[in-house]
Amino acid sequence: xxxxxxxxxxxxxxxxxxxxYWIWYILPALLMYCLFMAYPMLDSVRLSLYEGxxxxxxxxxxxxxxxxxxxxxxxxxxxxxxxxxxVFFAYHMLVQNVxxxxxxxxxxxxxxxxxxxxxxxxxxxCTIAVMVTGYLFKLILNPQxxxxxxxxxxxxxxxxxxxxxxxxxLNVISLVSVWQWVGIPTMMFVAGxxxxxxxxxxxxxxxxxxxxxTFWYIKYPLLLPVVGMIAILTFVSNFNAFDIIYAMATPDxxxxxxxxxxxxxxxxxxxxxxxxxxxPEPGVGAAISTAVFFMLLAGVVPTLRATQGKE
Amino acid sequence: xxxxxxERKGASLKILNMHIPSHILxxxxxxxxxxxxxxLIINSFKQRMAIYSNPFxxxxxxxxxxxxxxxxxxNFFQYFFNSITVVVVSLATILLLGSLAxxxxxxxxTRLSRGIYFFFILGMxxxxxxxxxxxxxxxxxxxxxxxxxxxxxxxxxxxxxxxxFILTEFIHGLPRDLYEAAYIDGAPRSKIYYxxxxxxxxxxxxxxxxxxxxxxxxxxxxxxxxxTQEDKKTVLLAVTRLQGQYSTDWPRVFALLTLSxxxxxxxxxxxxxxxxxxxxxxxxxx
Numbered sequence: 273x274x275x276x277x278x279x280x281x282x283x284x285x286x287x288x289x290x291x292x293y294w295i296w297y298i299l300p301a302l303l304m305y306c307l308f309m310a311y312p313m314l315d316s317v318r319l320s321l322y323e324g325x326x327x328x329x330x331x332x333x334x335x336x337x338x339x340x341x342x343x344x345x346x347x348x349x350x351x352x353x354x355x356x357x358x359v360f361f362a363y364h365m366l367v368q369n370v371x372x373x374x375x376x377x378x379x380x381x382x383x384x385x386x387x388x389x390x391x392x393x394x395x396x397x398c399t400i401a402v403m404v405t406g407y408l409f410k411l412i413l414n415p416q417x418x419x420x421x422x423x424x425x426x427x428x429x430x431x432x433x434x435x436x437x438x439x440x441x442l443n444v445i446s447l448v449s450v451w452q453w454v455g456i457p458t459m460m461f462v463a464g465x466x467x468x469x470x471x472x473x474x475x476x477x478x479x480x481x482x483x484x485x486t487f488w489y490i491k492y493p494l495l496l497p498v499v500g501m502i503a504i505l506t507f508v509s510n511f512n513a514f515d516i517i518y519a520m521a522t523p524d525x526x527x528x529x530x531x532x533x534x535x536x537x538x539x540x541x542x543x544x545x546x547x548x549x550x551x552p553e554p555g556v557g558a559a560i561s562t563a564v565f566f567m568l569l570a571g572v573v574p575t576l577r578a579t580q581g582k583e
Numbered sequence: 584x585x586x587x588x589x590e591r592k593g594a595s596l597k598i599l600n601m602h603i604p605s606h607i608l609x610x611x612x613x614x615x616x617x618x619x620x621x622x623l624i625i626n627s628f629k630q631r632m633a634i635y636s637n638p639f640x641x642x643x644x645x646x647x648x649x650x651x652x653x654x655x656x657x658n659f660f661q662y663f664f665n666s667i668t669v670v671v672v673s674l675a676t677i678l679l680l681g682s683l684a685x686x687x688x689x690x691x692x693t694r695l696s697r698g699i700y701f702f703f704i705l706g707m708x709x710x711x712x713x714x715x716x717x718x719x720x721x722x723x724x725x726x727x728x729x730x731x732x733x734x735x736x737x738x739x740x741x742x743x744x745x746x747x748f749i750l751t752e753f754i755h756g757l758p759r760d761l762y763e764a765a766y767i768d769g770a771p772r773s774k775i776y777y778x779x780x781x782x783x784x785x786x787x788x789x790x791x792x793x794x795x796x797x798x799x800x801x802x803x804x805x806x807x808x809x810x811t812q813e814d815k816k817t818v819l820l821a822v823t824r825l826q827g828q829y830s831t832d833w834p835r836v837f838a839l840l841t842l843s844x845x846x847x848x849x850x851x852x853x854x855x856x857x858x859x860x861x862x863x864x865x866x867x868x869x
């Protein structure tokens with residue numbers, strides 16, 4: 273990699289020593305990044321065409337993909353996890369990011385008091401490990417925990433096996449994740465809103481725009497790049513979410529796979545091995561991660577194009 | 584509140600400026616955000632049976648027994664030490680390698696250097712988790728499985744894209760006179776790096792540090808996959824054992840959860856500004 277640098281020595285002068293010098297500063301970072309991130313990521317794509325592990329590996333073509341998408345058992349799991357991940361993502365887009373924008377608009381109001389305090393509090397859950405959040409809510413939601421007390425307070429309708437029912441588990445887990453992460457879009461929107469010129473808002477005020485109009489016609493269009501960025505971050509992190517499922521529903525996505533996400537499916541097939549037997553299938557795991565890789569590209573690139581615009 | 588004057592628009596604005604609906608909304612969310620954290624902490628000081636009769640209130644008898652039990656049982660200090668080692672070594676290396684590369688990429692501007700820069704930045708959009716299958720095999724080949732080294736390398740690699748991005752941009756934005764003068768005086772580039780550039784980029788280093796600190800401390804995925812040996816486990820891996828271990832003794836579970844969450848929460852409260860810039864610096868979250 274470093275040998276191609278030599279051609280560019282013409283730019284070498286006293287103040288700028290050129291690539292042959294600078295490459296030594298870059299090399300350590302580049303090596304680490306290539307060896308432990310870029311290479312294994314790309315090579316995972318190749319591994320999706322093989323079966324077995326190091327030493328006993330055989331080329332099988334697209335068999336892993338065929339199995340993933342058409343085998344009655346495996347594909348049922350894959351499409352189930354795929355659907356659940358979209359539900360999980362929808363909660364984050366519609367609840368987390370909308371709440372985040374609402375909080376940010378409120379918290380950038382110059383005349384409001386206590387903004388610093390509110391901002392600090394909104395962000396606290398983001399600093400807790402997802403695992404810890406998961407266990408904490410698993411305990412709190414357990415009917416044994418507060419059941420008797422809530423019933424005696426006349427709030428018995430809150431006492432349900434929220435995580436034990438296929439109908440509610442995924443929704444509840446999604447909301448717990450929203451609870452945890454709403455601080456991130458809030459802070460990103462706050463930063464975006466603070467960057468909007470004061471003159472513009474004053475002009476709108478003088479022209480008689482109410483606060484909703486100011487938001488919809490001025491703030492929102494100017495925030496669009498931030499909206500795009502947040503959509504991408506949400507998408508990427510949701511399609512990799514694992515810890516919350518591991519903590520609240522076990523890696524099997526209990527009950528009955530109703531909370532199984534792509535992340536937990538990947539863990540079961542690629543790393544841990546499926547429930548009863550426990551022998552991982554790295555080929556199928558690599559096929560899942562490759563599918564995720566292309567889904568992310570398909571989602572991220574158009575969003576970047578549409579929102580990051582002319583700059 | 585009533586002393587604020589706004590003569591142009593009169594008294595109705597005074598009421599408007601109190602932002603009553605906004606405060607109601609935010610106070611409501613403060614309650615939602617803090618109540619679970621309150622339950623977490625308060626219940627860790629209760630006696631075993633007290634939790635069922637009084638889940639929401641303060642303990643009638645405060646006890647430290649749960650903490651004593653959790654800290655004494657198992658290798659708690661070992662887990663803690665491992666987590667701190669992983670964070671410190673990974674962060675220090677990320678900052679060193681990232682700032683060296685950033686220093687070079689901010690000054691060496693050719694088509695090739697831009698290509699390298701872009702190659703780094705690509706990694707910001709792609710989560711390292713999709714490399715897991717190959718990484719696991721690499722760790723076994725290099726004989727790093729069940730060592731903290733496996734975690735160091737993965738976290739360093741994972742931290743490189745944002746570190747290079749933030750530090751290159753920051754160094755590029757510095758006024759050049761500051762160090763070009765030293766260069767003309769005959770100081771070598773390497774001396775300029777640690778004598779002049781490093782002190783100047785402290786705020787950016789803080790951003791990069793915090794951006795990586797929280798995800799590394801809170802990471803479950805890689806320890807879960809790379810570490811099975813008891814004395815190499817991190818704090819979060821100890822938490823995973825809760826599934827079975829103390830499942831009937833809830834105050835102890837709360838105590839262990841509090842112990843693993845509190846360090847980061849306290850660190851955050853003591854430097855919340857840096858945390859917010861660090862964690863929203865524009866890339867993928869855990």
